Amino acid sequence: MRSVDLREYVWAIAVAIALLAVLPFLVDTYTLTILLIYAMLGLSLGLIWGYGGILCFGQAAFFGLGAYTYAIAAINFGESTIPMLLGILVPAAFALMLGAMMFYGRLGDVYLGVITLVVTLILFKFMNSTAGPQYVIGNARLGGFNGIPGFQTLNVPGYPDAYLWGDSLFYVVAGVMLLVYLFVTWLLKSSFGRIAVGIRENETRISLMGYDIRARKTILFAIGASIAGLAGAFFANWAEIVTPGLFSLSQSAEIIIWCIVGGLGTRFGPMIGAAGLAYLKFLLGQQSMIDNTLIMGLILVLFVLFLPKGLVPAIAGSFRSTVKRRRKSNRRLRSRGIADA
Amino acid sequence: MDLAVVILVEIVYAVASLVLISAGLAVVFGMMKVINLAHGEFMMLGGYATITAVNLGVNVFIAMIIVAPFVVGIIGLIVERLVIRNLYGRLVDTMLATWGLSLLFIGIVTMVFGNTTTGISTPISGFPIGAYQVNGYNFFIILVAILLVVAMYAVLKGTRVGLIARGTMQRADMASALGYSPDRVYMATFFVGSALSGLAGAVLAPLVGLVPSTGGGYIAKAFITVISGGPSLVVGLLSSAGVFGLVNQVFTFALSPVVGEVALLIAAVILLRLLPQGITARFFKGRL
Numbered sequence: 053m054r055s056v057d058l059r060e061y062v063w064a065i066a067v068a069i070a071l072l073a074v075l076p077f078l079v080d081t082y083t084l085t086i087l088l089i090y091a092m093l094g095l096s097l098g099l100i101w102g103y104g105g106i107l108c109f110g111q112a113a114f115f116g117l118g119a120y121t122y123a124i125a126a127i128n129f130g131e132s133t134i135p136m137l138l139g140i141l142v143p144a145a146f147a148l149m150l151g152a153m154m155f156y157g158r159l160g161d162v163y164l165g166v167i168t169l170v171v172t173l174i175l176f177k178f179m180n181s182t183a184g185p186q187y188v189i190g191n192a193r194l195g196g197f198n199g200i201p202g203f204q205t206l207n208v209p210g211y212p213d214a215y216l217w218g219d220s221l222f223y224v225v226a227g228v229m230l231l232v233y234l235f236v237t238w239l240l241k242s243s244f245g246r247i248a249v250g251i252r253e254n255e256t257r258i259s260l261m262g263y264d265i266r267a268r269k270t271i272l273f274a275i276g277a278s279i280a281g282l283a284g285a286f287f288a289n290w291a292e293i294v295t296p297g298l299f300s301l302s303q304s305a306e307i308i309i310w311c312i313v314g315g316l317g318t319r320f321g322p323m324i325g326a327a328g329l330a331y332l333k334f335l336l337g338q339q340s341m342i343d344n345t346l347i348m349g350l351i352l353v354l355f356v357l358f359l360p361k362g363l364v365p366a367i368a369g370s371f372r373s374t375v376k377r378r379r380k381s382n383r384r385l386r387s388r389g390i391a392d393a
Numbered sequence: 394m395d396l397a398v399v400i401l402v403e404i405v406y407a408v409a410s411l412v413l414i415s416a417g418l419a420v421v422f423g424m425m426k427v428i429n430l431a432h433g434e435f436m437m438l439g440g441y442a443t444i445t446a447v448n449l450g451v452n453v454f455i456a457m458i459i460v461a462p463f464v465v466g467i468i469g470l471i472v473e474r475l476v477i478r479n480l481y482g483r484l485v486d487t488m489l490a491t492w493g494l495s496l497l498f499i500g501i502v503t504m505v506f507g508n509t510t511t512g513i514s515t516p517i518s519g520f521p522i523g524a525y526q527v528n529g530y531n532f533f534i535i536l537v538a539i540l541l542v543v544a545m546y547a548v549l550k551g552t553r554v555g556l557i558a559r560g561t562m563q564r565a566d567m568a569s570a571l572g573y574s575p576d577r578v579y580m581a582t583f584f585v586g587s588a589l590s591g592l593a594g595a596v597l598a599p600l601v602g603l604v605p606s607t608g609g610g611y612i613a614k615a616f617i618t619v620i621s622g623g624p625s626l627v628v629g630l631l632s633s634a635g636v637f638g639l640v641n642q643v644f645t646f647a648l649s650p651v652v653g654e655v656a657l658l659i660a661a662v663i664l665l666r667l668l669p670q671g672i673t674a675r676f677f678k679g680r681l
Binding site: 162170309 | 495498
């Protein structure tokens with residue numbers, strides 16, 4: 053078991069290094085950075101939805117909260133280390149409260165969807181209405197519809213003048229992405245992760261075995277939120293502005309589309325779905341013949357109808373079945389050979 | 394005194410518009426347990442249908458009450474046959490598919506009508522109550538909402554069609570055994586639900602500037618009103634619309650419209666936490 057684990061980690065790191073070496077030659081690092089950030093966001097929902105069975109319609113809330121927390125804290129501190137940590141902790145704390153309210157209330161799937169959606173909307177509406185000078189946190193004005201520009205971006209910890217931007221931001225994001233991926237892998241292998249999958253499969257059974265499903269779901273929800281918050285904080289650094297659009301319904305919709313297209317119950321699926329669709333959107337944005345939203349909608353409908361499992365499980369499944377078929381035919385040939393002899 | 398009347402009118406109007414916004418979704422959800430997240434876009438399409446018809450020279454009221462529901466109903470029918478029919482019983486999948494549809498419709502409308510605000514003027518002029526000016530069109534919306542609720546109740550309670558519909562709602566398999574095809578009933582229901590969404594969108598169109606993404610503003614309100622209403626169709630709709638409309642307007646008058654909206658949403662979260670199956674799962678049990 054342990055050696056298998058170790059092999060997987062080594063593989064992940066090797067693949068990541070290979071990708072890091074190759075990708076910057078294909079796509080510029082500025083675009084790659086945002087694709088990685090979206091992949092991280094996709095992974096956050098993929099974790100709680102695909103493995104925990106918690107369909108959160110408002111993952112954008114945590115993403116936006118992370119970005120806003122970072123921006124506000126960065127203006128007040130003038131240094132990026134503590135703001136980055138806050139960008140993880142604040143969404144996590146918020147998710148703990150929200151999750152405790154929902155899971156201890158034993159709300160069903162649909163109701164969970166409504167509440168997460170509504171909370172996202174509340175944040176969206178509130179942030180849009182904070183244009184006045186009375187909405188100030190420390191030195192940071194919330195800025196309403198225009199958002200918050202001009203905050204301190206990522207710097208080497210302890211050296212506020214040593215900015216990390218462009219290529220170095222890309223490598224930082226890539227490194228953190230790898231860490232997050234390894235963390236998620238480790239989490240899912242741990243007993244906490246396996247019980248989370250158990251809860252997804254059969255909640256009653258796991259609770260009868262004596263596990264506190266409410267607490268476990270709340271914690272998993274908060275972990276997902278902290279990853280989304282981290283992605284949000286990086287997004288703030290990449291875009292150098294945060295706007296209420298981060299909390300919008302279309303942002304939430306997109307995260308869900310990434311997970312569906314990539315494939316639930318896998319770690320790669322949501323990441324590939326996120327990066328792939330974001331890149332597709334980027335390419336589509338360069339033409340004006342067909343509306344972007346139309347294609348995203350069409351993709352979602354077609355996937356739900358025809359490939360509800362998503363790309364990665366479907367490809368893995370067909371690969372596995374061809375391998376099995378080949379093995380079987382090999383065996384048949386071998387047995388025939390024995391018979392001939 | 395004048396202010397009290399105005400506030401009362403505004404509260405009733407807020408409740409009425411919530412009823413209108415949610416009626417189509419309530420019919421589809423109550424009947425088929427399908428959450429149609431493209432509901433807001435159906436309303437948006439109703440609005441565009443009205444404006445197009447008015448620009449072609451059709452009378453405003455005919456456009457709103459006949460053209461828009463019919464057009465949107467047909468669109469709903471097509472959607473049901475092509476997409477939703479394949480997903481019955483898979484609640485989350487239908488939500489996702491209809492969310493995709495909503496994006497699809499936004500995209501199509503953006504390509505056809507452009508991403509600009511269009512609108513028509515309200516066909517009924519305002520009048521003063523004491524020192525305050527009241528929008529006369531609000532009374533039309535209140536009237537339409539009342540007629541809608543009465544009609545829904547009458548059809549469900551008093552007609553054979555309503556009986557079949559209620560039967561299918563309770564036990565689809567039993568209705569099927571008695572010779573009524575649930576497939577056809579669902580199809581008809583979805584047509585009616587879409588037509589109601591179209592009507593709501595059309596009636597509300599003169600009050601808002603229409604953009605392709607208008608639907609997003611409706612869907613959340615409709616969604617929470619229907620879910621908080623619970624299992625009973627008419628009573629649930631009325632009670633949750635009543636609660637939310639009241640909360641919204643009280644906070645709007647006391648503080649500001651934005652606070653009113655936020656208060657509505659917070660009220661929904663609290664309500665769902667206290668009554669997770671909706672209002673009518675606890676109160677008015679067994680009513681229609």
